[in-house]
Amino acid sequence: MVPQQQTSGMPFHRYAPFKPVDLPDRTWPSKTIDAAPRWLSTDLRDGNQALIEPMDPERKREMFDLLVRMGYKEIEVGFPAASQTDFDFVRSLIEEDRIPADVQISVLTQAREDLIERTVQSLVGAERATVHLYNATAPVFRRVVFKVDREACKQIAVEGTRHVMRFAEQYLGDTEYFGYEYSPEIFIDTELDFALEVCEAVMDVWRPGPGREIILNLPATVERATPNVYADQIEWMSRNLTRREHVCLSVHPHNDRGTGIASAELGVMAGADRVEGCLFGHGERTGNVDLVTLGMNLYSQGVDPMIDFTGIDEIRRTVEHCTQLPVAPRHPYGGDLVYTAFSGSHQDAIKKGLNALEDDAKAAGVPVSEYPWDVPYLPIDPKDVGRDYEAVIRVNSQSGKGGVSYILQRDHALDLPRRLQIEFSHVIQKHTDAEGGEFSGERIWEIFSETYLGEDGPVGILAHRSTNTEEGYRISADVRVEGEIREITGTGQGPLSAFCDALTQVDVKFRVVDYKEHALSEGTDARAAAYVEAEVDGETVWGVGVHHNITTASLRAVCSAVNRARR
Numbered sequence: 395m396v397p398q399q400q401t402s403g404m405p406f407h408r409y410a411p412f413k414p415v416d417l418p419d420r421t422w423p424s425k426t427i428d429a430a431p432r433w434l435s436t437d438l439r440d441g442n443q444a445l446i447e448p449m450d451p452e453r454k455r456e457m458f459d460l461l462v463r464m465g466y467k468e469i470e471v472g473f474p475a476a477s478q479t480d481f482d483f484v485r486s487l488i489e490e491d492r493i494p495a496d497v498q499i500s501v502l503t504q505a506r507e508d509l510i511e512r513t514v515q516s517l518v519g520a521e522r523a524t525v526h527l528y529n530a531t532a533p534v535f536r537r538v539v540f541k542v543d544r545e546a547c548k549q550i551a552v553e554g555t556r557h558v559m560r561f562a563e564q565y566l567g568d569t570e571y572f573g574y575e576y577s578p579e580i581f582i583d584t585e586l587d588f589a590l591e592v593c594e595a596v597m598d599v600w601r602p603g604p605g606r607e608i609i610l611n612l613p614a615t616v617e618r619a620t621p622n623v624y625a626d627q628i629e630w631m632s633r634n635l636t637r638r639e640h641v642c643l644s645v646h647p648h649n650d651r652g653t654g655i656a657s658a659e660l661g662v663m664a665g666a667d668r669v670e671g672c673l674f675g676h677g678e679r680t681g682n683v684d685l686v687t688l689g690m691n692l693y694s695q696g697v698d699p700m701i702d703f704t705g706i707d708e709i710r711r712t713v714e715h716c717t718q719l720p721v722a723p724r725h726p727y728g729g730d731l732v733y734t735a736f737s738g739s740h741q742d743a744i745k746k747g748l749n750a751l752e753d754d755a756k757a758a759g760v761p762v763s764e765y766p767w768d769v770p771y772l773p774i775d776p777k778d779v780g781r782d783y784e785a786v787i788r789v790n791s792q793s794g795k796g797g798v799s800y801i802l803q804r805d806h807a808l809d810l811p812r813r814l815q816i817e818f819s820h821v822i823q824k825h826t827d828a829e830g831g832e833f834s835g836e837r838i839w840e841i842f843s844e845t846y847l848g849e850d851g852p853v854g855i856l857a858h859r860s861t862n863t864e865e866g867y868r869i870s871a872d873v874r875v876e877g878e879i880r881e882i883t884g885t886g887q888g889p890l891s892a893f894c895d896a897l898t899q900v901d902v903k904f905r906v907v908d909y910k911e912h913a914l915s916e917g918t919d920a921r922a923a924a925y926v927e928a929e930v931d932g933e934t935v936w937g938v939g940v941h942h943n944i945t946t947a948s949l950r951a952v953c954s955a956v957n958r959a960r961r
């Protein structure tokens with residue numbers, strides 16, 4: 395019988411389902427995103443206001459410089475009326491001339507006259523700046539927080555906009571470009587017709603037109619619906635707003651349901667021109683939408699995010715330092731473990747994929763870094779964000795031959811034949827089962843060396859001399875057998891068969907089943923590896939030899955197989 399789930403007993407009846415938007419001719423589902431939206435980083439405002447310990451001025455400056463380096467052109471730098479620290483930070487950016495000419499800073503304020511005046515004052519001397527005004531428009535806020543009806547709520551926004559314009563005229567005469575942003579806070583819970591009415595009333599005051607845009611930012615202040623509902627709301631607003639060509643429609647998703655990314659992406663498909671968020675999703679509660687994931691999602695689809703993520707680890711470290719909060723190891727694109735595979739089948743496919751990529755790029759005469767990426771389990775090339783392949787494959791008890799042999803290839807250029815890969819992965823498996831935990835490249839090499847390359851077994855080769863005549867190959871070798879040094883001779887078609895023939899003189903019955911050799915390095919210091927699969931005294935085993943001389947490497951591989959069979 396199929397298992398039957400039981401009722402949770404939790405009071406789920408306290409929560410109402412979200413009302414869908416009546417938009418049967420919605421167009422966003424068939425849209426694709428083929429260009430980056432405008433980005434606004436609110437790390438220094440929404441991100442900062444949600445920190446356990448808000449950033450001190452030094453950390454704020456570090457964050458600001460990082461955002462500028464990455465290429466953000468719109469940066470919300472604070473809430474200057476909130477505190478002297480916030481005010482002073484904005485002043486320091488302006489007075490110390492730290493804002494590049496192509497970067498627009500913005501500052502947030504409530505719609506209160508005294509706060510607006512102080513906010514505008516913080517911007518004196520800025521070449522480019524935006525004031526961002528908000529008031530909550532959702533029913534529960536009108537009823538509980540502000541105790542106003544719709545009309546009075548709208549008037550808060552309208553009056554606030556008038557104050558912004560008046561104070562800007564009074565204090566910001568020298569500002570080259572003064573921008574204005576308005577947010578009906580809790581937009582997603584606001585009746586759409588009312589959100590539209592308030593935005594229209596604000597626009598009537600600001601009077602957007604050519605060269606005078608207005609940013610209308612529609613926040614999912616607390617994410618409460620599936621992302622398709624937000625997309626419907628955005629498309630509805632985009633269709634119904636007047637003066638749309640002078641409106642920069644902006645989305646500001648939070649992540650309460652864990653779908654902030656989808657909300658932002660569907661919002662852009664629905665007509666948003668701009669996205670507000672924070673690096674690695676810092677911000678109130680579960681955070682603002684994560685700008686790193688959004689940008690890299692575009693990148694992984696072949697769209698230029700217009701933001702530089704090449705040093706993702708440095709970005710992460712700086713954000714961790716500034717926010718004093720860790721980024722989770724599984725965080726998309728930037729977490730420690732996100733390009734790492736422990737499991738055998740993943741490792742196998744990645745190894746094959748990376749090898750194929752190299753071969754295909756070589757065949758096409760294109761550098762690997764430019765060749766179209768198509769490697770299983772890795773959505774992007776980790777090298778594009780400054781990671782190397784070191785961490786891509788890591789070995790523990792879940793790993794198989796692909797991962798183990800990948801590490802030997804990566805660290806020691808050993809290209810193990812398939813059946814040797816299988817044999818050695820069983821050796822590793824015994825160790826991981828017994829010892830647990832992760833096995834480093836060094837540990838794997840240590841086990842490989844002990845298993846195949848040790849020279850202290852019952853049989854060892856000390857020296858060899860050979861002649862190649864018309865009758866065939868003749869070898870004479872000094873070998874150590876059970877501590878005794880013997881000279882043995884043999885003939886064959888090559889050094890390997892001649893040595894096998896010679897070994898019969900010391901009672902070793904050796905038959906080569908498979909053999910492979912390859913160079914490990916180039917130049918005068920070149921070394922080679924030889925792999926022999928052999929039937930020794932009735933048992934099939936692999937042996938490995940590594941030496942500057944390829945013949946010595948192959949004879950060592952034979953001794954390695956004999957020793958393993960006798961061990």
Ligand SMILES: CC(=O)SCCNC(=O)CCNC(=O)[C@H](O)C(C)(C)COP(=O)(O)OP(=O)(O)OC[C@H]1O[C@@H](n2cnc3c(N)ncnc32)[C@H](O)[C@@H]1OP(=O)(O)O
Pocket residue numbers: 440443473475476477503504505506509528529530539540550579615678
């Ligand atoms: C969704 C968001 O992230 S919005 C941004 C939120 N960020 C912050 O609040 C951080 C900075 N804020 C602060 O430092 C302070 O709240 C200040 C300085 C702005 C105001 O401080 P105070 O005057 O002490 O007010 P308080 O913090 O209690 O805020 C609540 C008051 O502001 C009013 N208010 C809240 N938002 C707004 C708004 N957007 N416009 C006008 N009034 C508002 C409330 O109705 C309430 O008024 P009341 O005291 O008359 O009931």
Ligand SMILES: CC(C)C(=O)C(=O)O
Pocket residue numbers: 440502528577579580611613614615616646648
């Ligand atoms: C001020 C607004 C944009 C905000 O932060 C929110 O609604 O989340």
